[in-house]
Amino acid sequence: MPKQAKELKALQVKNLSAPGRHAVGGVNGLCLNITETGARSWILRATVGLKRRHIGLGSFPEVSLAQARDLALDMRRTISTGVDPVVERREQREALAVATKQSTTFEQAFKRFFEEKIEGELRNAKHLKQWQSTLQTYAYPVLGEKAVADIVVEDVLEVLRPIWATKNETASRVRQRIEAVLDWSKAMGLREGENPARWKGNLQQLLPSPNKVQKENRYPAVALDDFATWFRLLRTRDGIAARALEFLTLTAARSGEVRGARWDEIDLQTGIWTVPAERMKAGREHRVPLSTAAVDLLEAMPRMLNCDVVFPSPKNVVMSDMTISAVMRRIQESEVKAGRPGFLDARSRRPAVPHGLRSSFRDWAAERTTYPRDMAEIALAHTVGSEVERAYRRSDMLERRREMMEKWAAFVHGRDERR
Structure with missing residues (x-):
């Protein structure tokens, strides 16, 4: 008969520290394995058929000595029936994987x-x-x-x-x-x-x-020939939402960028609005050169106490997108009520919406100026060129875009100064 290991007590097992495999007795082949790093786990050494197996029973002390002996004894009983626990575990894992996949x-x-x-x-x-x-x-x-x-x-x-x-x-x-x-x-x-x-x-x-x-199905835009008339009607409207829509028009920015604009993003001395990356659709900081008209609008805006939002709601928080859209809708409704068609997209014949003003700006740059396409795309904060081209482009054409935004402001005010 093989030599039986001495049956250790719980305290003796706890005090084991030397790296290696220590037989703890109680069940033949039960050992505490200690690695060089000090990690300790239970292993049952057994022969299944002609194969020598080392079967893990869990880590110590999460699995106590008494629990390890019970597990080892159950495993011995399973082996005596001709079942290989290692194969059985593998099949269980595979079955679980299939069940997880299916569910x-x-x-x-x-x-x-x-x-x-x-x-x-x-x-x-x-x-x-x-x-x-x-x-x-x-x-x-x-x-x-x-x-x-x-x-x-x-x-x-x-x-x-x-x-x-x-x-x-x-x-x-x-x-x-x-x-x-x-x-x-x-x-x-x-x-x-x-x-x-x-x-x-x-x-x-x-x-x-x-x-x-x-x-x-693009956003309905104000036709270029109607733009000055629409902008004049906008400027007759009172309220912060109307001024936000006016600023949106002059900067060709997105509604969310304008509604979330904060005073600390704007340098009125240099005429630059720097929108941080976290508020940009593309996740990159965007500099907007402000036209004289845009700067004048901001200088005339009241600054609310304890509120850094440029165009706040009545509760001194960021206004909703619907608030700006409502201004544009009311202008359209007033025109229809007066018996006029209002401001309809030239293609779809649907009433223009705030986001469509960016399309109007893009059409203006393409059809009524000779500014490079990339400059207009950068003004709209669109991604321009391949990743390699963007990596080598070090300029955002800020000063050249400043000239373009001045021309755009002149156009929307009805002073169509061709480049």
Whole structure:
């Protein structure tokens, strides 16, 4: 018979410290393994058939001596029935992996993906919120409770088709985000095969091109020939929201950038408004050269006590997007009430909206000036050129853009000074 190890007491086991494998007795083959770093764990040495096995039973002291002996004894009984515990554990892990793969829903996968990757990459709170809100609004009703392993092209199309033509920019982002979640799911072993949300060579063959759809559904803009009249009517309107819309027009900025503008971002002496990266759509700081008209508007604005917001709401906080839109809507309603058509987009014949003013600025730069295309794109804070080109472009054309914004201000005031 093999020599039986001395049965150690709990205190004796606790006092073991030398690296190596220490037999503790009580059950044949039960040892406490101590590594060079001092980590300690239980191991049962046993022969299964013709194979020598070292079976882990947990770490010490999380698993006590008494618990380790009970586990080792149960393992010995299992081996006596002809079952290999190592093989059994492997099969259990594989079965668990299959069960997890089959049961992980899109919503569960997205939450993990969002926590483990997106939150670590994005710093802009608005963009983080958009990731969550777009998928909750559009993807969850169709995909939320569906296992990621089972999602197919038809499921993705069910999400996208209702909004592809009417909200194409949003739909395109939803598609990209679904694709990212499913790519992550595949990398995590939760699904196999091609990504059903991939565009190239896949949905590209089933949905209209975003470029064509977006051209048809872009934000309605004020026609250039009507712009001076519209701007004159805007300037007759009272209220901070009207001044915010006026400033938005003069700077060709986005509504959120204007509504969130703070006095400490603006240098009236140099005429520069520096929008921090966290408030920009592209996540990069953006400098806006202010025309004389824009500076005059700011100098005439009252500064609220204990409020750094340039265009605050009545509660001295950032006003809502709808507040600015309401000013534009009232101008349109007044024109229609007076029997005039108002300010309709030249292509869609829909009433112009605040974001469409950026399109008006872009049309003006392209059609009525000879300024370079890139300059207008930079003014709109659009990404220009490839990553390599952007890496070598050290200037944001600030002073040249200052001249362009002065010309734009002259145009909107009805003084169309051609370059």
